[in-house]
Structure formats: structure tokens, C-alpha cells
Amino acid sequence: MSSPRVAGPHELEETRRRLDGRHPRAAIRWALHRFAPERTAVVTSLQADGMAVVDMALRVDRNVRIVTIDTGRLPEETHAYLDQIRAHYGRGIEVLLPDAAAVGRHVSEHGVNAFYGSVERRLDCCHLRNVEPLERLLAGLDCWLTGLRRGHSARRGSTPIVEIDAAHGGIVKVNPVADWDEPDVRAHLAAAGVPLHPLYERGYPSIGCAPCTRPVAAGDDPRSGRWWWERGVEKECGIHATPALPPERRTA
Numbered sequence: 001m002s003s004p005r006v007a008g009p010h011e012l013e014e015t016r017r018r019l020d021g022r023h024p025r026a027a028i029r030w031a032l033h034r035f036a037p038e039r040t041a042v043v044t045s046l047q048a049d050g051m052a053v054v055d056m057a058l059r060v061d062r063n064v065r066i067v068t069i070d071t072g073r074l075p076e077e078t079h080a081y082l083d084q085i086r087a088h089y090g091r092g093i094e095v096l097l098p099d100a101a102a103v104g105r106h107v108s109e110h111g112v113n114a115f116y117g118s119v120e121r122r123l124d125c126c127h128l129r130n131v132e133p134l135e136r137l138l139a140g141l142d143c144w145l146t147g148l149r150r151g152h153s154a155r156r157g158s159t160p161i162v163e164i165d166a167a168h169g170g171i172v173k174v175n176p177v178a179d180w181d182e183p184d185v186r187a188h189l190a191a192a193g194v195p196l197h198p199l200y201e202r203g204y205p206s207i208g209c210a211p212c213t214r215p216v217a218a219g220d221d222p223r224s225g226r227w228w229w230e231r232g233v234e235k236e237c238g239i240h241a242t243p244a245l246p247p248e249r250r251t252a
């Protein structure tokens, strides 16, 4: 009998128990064998953590779907790296684009760099350019795999290896490297010979859109270079969590 498309809480609980403490490969193998290939994807922003998942997933299934989002504001280095990764693996990577008409309306009304003006405008931009394309993808999936790690931030500190993604229709979200730390990720990529995004060596520990990301000083919070002008707002774009607004901005 084939497995049901959607995993229930009981199956998830049992799976999580089996996978906790195991090598990330175990979670990746489970996901890629449990769900239909066309309804399963690794979604990555091409940062090191996601690339470790990509690399391990390709060793399980050479044809696994790998998806990234081009927000239209990515640094040139990310485009160059995307080509480098295509050449490295000798295969394509799906690139999602934002809805051009919706972005056009936003830019026409608020300006091309409206995100510097307020947290609300920044979240609008992140929604249009990041969240909406992802939601379009996830609406056709039963399972997605990410490079989330607990060490990224306090908010991500309890990230499970496997979870039900209630915000995206109850599909399964697998975070194989959740309990790895950065040296684990770097060691995997080095051993596998996977090239790193070129901005790491220029002081960017976390890499997003060009106008919203800058290098940080050694020892600073790795995510402090993201939306660096904002104060009291979580460093999230809305893909993995909706940032809580500071109290003075809450309307209800």
C-alpha cells in the first residue's frame, strides 16, 4: 500500500523520534523516499547550510527538485554562484520569480527602495519578492527541505528536524541540519568539494538581497547584517517565520 500524501501528527512524532540525533542524511533519505519526487523539493537561498542539504539530497536522488528564489534584488555574486553550482553539479536548479505586475505596482506606488522607509514596507517587499513565490511553490508540494539551523537565532532555537508546516497547508517541513552547527556545515561542504558563496569570504555570514545585507564585524551576531537599519525587529523575511513587530507598531 502506498504512503498517504500527507503525514499526520502520529507519523511525524514517530519519525522525529527516529531521526533526532541521527546524521542529516537520515532525515533527507526519509523525506525523499516518503514523498513523491514531483511534490518534494529542497528550497535554498544558496547559503552554506542550504547547500549542505542540497549536496546530501543529490547523493540520495540525483534528480531531486532544487529550488531557489530570485527576488530581483539579489547581489550579482549570488547569480554568479548559482551558475557555479549548476556547473558543479551538471544540472539545473529551478528559479522562482516574484509576480512582476505586483512588484511593479509596489515599486510604482512606494519607490524602488521603500524597504528603508518602514518595517511595514520592508515586510511588504519581502512578501512580494520572497514569500509569495514560495507560497506558490509550496501549494503544489507535500514536503519541503530547508537549511534552517537552531544556531541561526533565538527564534530558530527550537527548530525540529521534521515538522508539520501549518502556515503552508499542513505539508511536511524537514530541516535536516537543524542541530548542526556552522563548523559541521563547513566541514561537510569542504569534504564534498562544494564551492561556497563568494560573499562569505568578504565578511557576510548571512546573505540575502543586495540592498538589505551587509558584512558584519568578527564576533557580531551573524544575522545583524540583514536589514541592519531596523531596531527591535526579528531578522526574518517571512519565509520561515513572520517577524514580530515592536510593541509601538502593533495595531491590535
Ligand code: SF4
Pocket: 071, 073, 115, 122, 123, 125, 126, 127, 129, 130, 208, 209, 211, 212, 237
Ligand atoms: Fe525586498 Fe530587502 Fe526583503 Fe529583498 S530583503 S525582498 S529587497 S525588503
